[in-house]
Amino acid sequence: QASAPRGPRSAMTARLLLPILLLGVPTAALVSSRAAAGLAAARPATTTLSMSGGGGSADALLEQARRLREEAERMSEELQAQQAANPSRTVTVEPATPRVVYKPRPVSELASALSGLPVGQSEAFAQKLADLKAEGALELYASERLEPSRTIMDAFRAESRIDPDDLRLEGPAVDFKIILGAVLVVSTVSALTAGSLGGGVGFVLGYVSALTPVAFVGLGVVAPGIITAVVQGFQARFDDAYRRSVACHTASTFLVAYATGASVLTMADGAVTKVPTYFDRLSAAGTAALPPAKPSYDDPPEGEAEAAAAEGAEDDGRLRRGDVDALAVRALAGAVGECILAGKSTGASAGLVLGLQDAMTVLRPRMSDEEQQNETRWAAVTAFRILKKNQRVLERMTDLFLEGRSIEEVIAEVEGLPEGK
Secondary structure, eight states, X not given: OOOOOOOHHHHHHHXXXXXXXXXXXXXXXXXXXXXXXXXXXXXXOXXXXXXXXXXXXXXXXXXXXXXXXXXXXXXXXXXXXXXXXXXXXXXXXXXXXXXXXXXXXXXXXXXXXXXXXXXXXXXHHHHHHHHHHHTTSOSSTTOOOOOOOOOOHHHHHHHHOOOHHHHOTTOOOOXXXXXXXXXXXXXXXXXXXXXXXXXXXXXXXXHHHHHHHHHHHHHXXXXXXXXXXXXXXXXXXXXXXXXXXXXXXXXXXXHHHHHTTOEEEEEEEOSSSEEEXXXXXXXXXXXXXXXXXXXXXXXXXXXXXXXXXXXXXXXXXXXXXXXXXXHHHHHHHHHHHHHHHHSSOSOOOHHHHHHHXXXXXXXXXXXXXXXXXXXXXXXXXXXXXXXXXXXXXXXXHHHHHXXXXXXXXXHHHHHSBOTTO
């Protein structure tokens, strides 16, 4: 059967399909090639061991490393030239100070090493103890750093469980009412005895019994310290509890001084024990004073106080804030130590307390009233922490001072290893 001839519609269809076919083949090839490239990129890379290939990348890395070495060498040469031109600005890295290991020595050996401790020579005293500490023979000496901070009284009460009134910072507690009552009783008995005796003896005894209470009251007003000294002398002779309290007071002050690195200036005779005094830019009498060459109590010129307080400033002998801090802790240590061991204090050392007050007055820049009160509170807390941490040492020191041991013997006993151990 003969096919029907193609008409105008067939020709039109052919004309439309021809451009599509001509564009379709290249487009399909392009799409196929891009799809293949995408699949190749998505396919995990494989590692191929080869002695060839990639030569261009390696050369680039070597060239970059060479440039970096040249830059480092150039900077090193510039730094050396700068240090040579400015030697004072050269930075030196000091090696770390090795930690000293405590190696206790037998008491007898340590006592021998401490023999001839130069009491009264501040620098020599401190140097000898520092040398022994560097050798590992001493652990407690200069082990505490004083860092003043703002302190409230409630913090002292909460931490120490001590009533501030029990410290008796106003001085030794002597009940003058009881003493006056005893004086009146003795005077009354003397007056009755004088009446029964009669004659010249009775007459004199009557006048003495009448004048004694008046004299006692007058002495108590003018010079109460004399009465206090008499009472304390009587207690030191006959009251064992009082003797131990005094020894504890001395031991507490020495323990805090020793732990903070103070040097012993003198060893004075006390009613019960030897009493050390300490070097801290204060006079041997315990009162603060500026050096004779600089007796002015006026504020220094503007900027001078800051320059003197700056680290590394030349020591010109002026009283420093650190001196006041150390004195404050020592001034309260005795009373605090008594409260720790006995629950109450016989009173703060009058000499140390007065010395602290004078020191805070002399110090420049001036300390405000609030700063002085905070200094006292902080000192009480600091003394308590040091003594409480070393309570066993404090108890042992109390016994040693009560026995009349020397400073060398006290240090050897608390720092040394007991014989046979």
